[in-house]
């Protein structure tokens with residue numbers, strides 16, 4: 001269950017209403033994960049998380065050449081800082097270490113979601129995605145969508161995303177399989193005062 005501070009936070013998308021989109025939120029189970037807004041000083045650490053997760057987690061589903069194309073050495077924090085401009089980016093911390101991060105764009109596109117191997121299968125990505133979904137609902141977005149890796153597909157499925165299409169993308173001379181997935185964000189049903197079910 002996410003707990004919020006009840007504050008509003010300024011993201012790249014402007015003020016996002018609270019509940020789970022406050023400055024920090026704590027996901028109590030199964031790991032103690034604090035989720036907060038990205039700060040420019042985080043860039044180097046996030047690049048390390050990205051590299052480690054691709055090279056040490058996604059490598060079970062992709063060849064060495066595909067992994068090198070996905071996370072090449074020449075990608076540095078400057079190229080990521082440019083990529084994150086104009087997006088909402090969230091950082092997950094566990095005991096003051098950055099355990100993962102995720103982002104989404106104004107149209108509901110989730111571009112990046114990465115967890116450090118030291119923290120995998122501890123609910124970090126789930127906490128980030130729940131936070132992203134709450135933020136998206138606060139912005140009245142009607143859908144989230146992603147090009148999910150083979151590795152990430154079970155995660156998104158577990159959170160209610162469905163596969164729209166399996167696709168093969170070209171990346172730095174390699175072909176990589178991924179899945180376009182989406183989740184419709186329906187409005188909660190209104191209950192009329194005095195209505196009986």
Ligand SMILES: CC(C)(COP(=O)(O)OP(=O)(O)OC[C@H]1O[C@@H](n2cnc3c(N)ncnc32)[C@H](O)[C@@H]1OP(=O)(O)O)[C@@H](O)C(=O)NCCC(=O)NCCS
Pocket residue numbers: 053054057058111112113114115116119120121122123124125126127146147148149150151152154155156158
């Ligand atoms: C995909 C990724 C972000 C998942 O992060 P994570 O923090 O380990 O995932 P969580 O612990 O929050 O998993 C939540 C649920 O998703 C599902 N899930 C996650 N990883 C899974 C896997 N490898 N196999 C099967 N189910 C998985 C499970 O239902 C899991 O719940 P459970 O552990 O209680 O069974 C992480 O593996 C990663 O960084 N992968 C490499 C980079 C990548 O592919 N990024 C996605 C780009 S779109």
